[in-house]
Amino acid sequence: MAYQTGSEVSADEYNKIWSGAWSTGTTRWDKGDVSPALRELIEDKQWVLPSGQGIVPGCGRGYDAMFLARPGLHMVGADLSPLAVEAASKLRDDKGISSQLVSFAVTDFFNFKIPDEKYQVAYDYTFFCAIHPSMRADWGARYAQIMSPGGHLIALMYPLQKAEEARGRGPPFMVTEDSYHDVLDNNFELIHIDSNCQTHDTRVGEEIITVWRRK
Numbered sequence: 001m002a003y004q005t006g007s008e009v010s011a012d013e014y015n016k017i018w019s020g021a022w023s024t025g026t027t028r029w030d031k032g033d034v035s036p037a038l039r040e041l042i043e044d045k046q047w048v049l050p051s052g053q054g055i056v057p058g059c060g061r062g063y064d065a066m067f068l069a070r071p072g073l074h075m076v077g078a079d080l081s082p083l084a085v086e087a088a089s090k091l092r093d094d095k096g097i098s099s100q101l102v103s104f105a106v107t108d109f110f111n112f113k114i115p116d117e118k119y120q121v122a123y124d125y126t127f128f129c130a131i132h133p134s135m136r137a138d139w140g141a142r143y144a145q146i147m148s149p150g151g152h153l154i155a156l157m158y159p160l161q162k163a164e165e166a167r168g169r170g171p172p173f174m175v176t177e178d179s180y181h182d183v184l185d186n187n188f189e190l191i192h193i194d195s196n197c198q199t200h201d202t203r204v205g206e207e208i209i210t211v212w213r214r215k
């Protein structure tokens with residue numbers, strides 16, 4: 001993968017990779033647009049999103065958060081990097097999208113104050129694979145904490161590999177369908193899966209879109 005560091009990193013070190021990537025402008029994961037699978041789910045398959053408040057952790061330049069935002073659904077794009085938040089906010093302003101619809105905030109997904117009403121929608125893409133595998137259980141527990149009952153976690157699985165190949169170096173850290181089941185099944189029910197979803201050209205065969213309902 002383009003943003004592979006070439007060496008295994010500890011959980012403590014991984015966030016330095018992200019601030020370093022943003023400060024040097026090496027954001028080669030960035031496809032410059034909404035994920036095709038998400039657009040297809042919402043526009044073609046007419047997936048009905050709950051209203052309320054949504055979050056996109058590790059939002060980068062915020063394309064997906066901006067796409068999901070709509071009257072009745074305020075989206076928050078959350079990223080560890082101030083440079084990411086700055087870029088996303090500028091893009092939103094350039095597009096003339098109101099901050100009433102989508103806001104961006106410097107946020108550590110694993111440690112921020114959860115609003116009383118929690119989140120009714122979350123979108124996770126290239127975030128699960130961005131965190132160290134040792135943090136995956138915390139990732140699942142954190143989504144369980146921040147989502148309201150009945151809330152929809154849309155997880156675009158990526159980069160999918162066969163189990164025996166899904167180890168090793170990153171980020172991105174390779175994933176399997178089981179990587180998600182292992183940490184979500186206790187608190188979420190899988191209510192939609194599409195393994196033939198549209199993908200970015202360079203990611204064909206590596207993505208499956210899923211929706212998980214908070215129990």
Ligand SMILES: C[S@@+](CC[C@H](N)C(=O)[O-])C[C@H]1O[C@@H](n2cnc3c(N)ncnc32)[C@H](O)[C@@H]1O
Pocket residue numbers: 015018019029030031057058059060061078079080081084107108109110125126127130
């Ligand atoms: C691979 S990039 C993906 C960005 C975006 N989702 C996209 O597809 O363009 C991962 C992003 O997660 C952010 N990130 C990493 N750890 C984070 C954390 N603990 N909380 C919030 N954001 C984090 C990084 O700064 C980076 O922008």
